[in-house]
Amino acid sequence: MIQVMLDLQKLQLQAIALSLEDEAEILKLREKVPAPILAHFDRLIARGKKGVARAVHGVCTECHLQISSGTKASLAYTDEVHICDNCGRYLYLPDSELLPVIEAPPARKAPVKARGAGTRQRAVAQAS
Numbered sequence: 001m002i003q004v005m006l007d008l009q010k011l012q013l014q015a016i017a018l019s020l021e022d023e024a025e026i027l028k029l030r031e032k033v034p035a036p037i038l039a040h041f042d043r044l045i046a047r048g049k050k051g052v053a054r055a056v057h058g059v060c061t062e063c064h065l066q067i068s069s070g071t072k073a074s075l076a077y078t079d080e081v082h083i084c085d086n087c088g089r090y091l092y093l094p095d096s097e098l099l100p101v102i103e104a105p106p107a108r109k110a111p112v113k114a115r116g117a118g119t120r121q122r123a124v125a126q127a128s
């Protein structure tokens with residue numbers, strides 16, 4: 001979902017006049033974003049701000065303030081959308097910040113599916 005918003009942001013913040021295709025694309029993307037999120041996003045864009053900010057090293061790249069550890073963990077491990085406590089932009093983790101613990105497969109083309117509970121470590125009790 002955050003990817004949709006990034007695409008939207010790119011299109012809506014374009015300085016040049018939008019082509020008909022761009023407008024159609026915007027409409028299509030907007031349909032994928034829930035209305036309350038879109039409303040907040042639009043308010044940011046209307047003020048000429050980015051609606052979506054990257055979270056790098058635990059810091060919002062737009063306002064440069066720390067993101068709470070709870071929000072960071074949630075960004076990394078869930079698909080929930082979070083906003084920066086300070087500037088109110090939607091946060092996302094770039095690929096480089098994703099899952100430092102679990103090794104993700106390098107394939108970037110595949111859409112990220114919702115993560116399951118993960119594989120539990122099996123305790124191998126071997127009596128010798």
Ligand SMILES: [Zn+2]
Nearest residue numbers: 060063084087
């Ligand atoms: Zn911020």
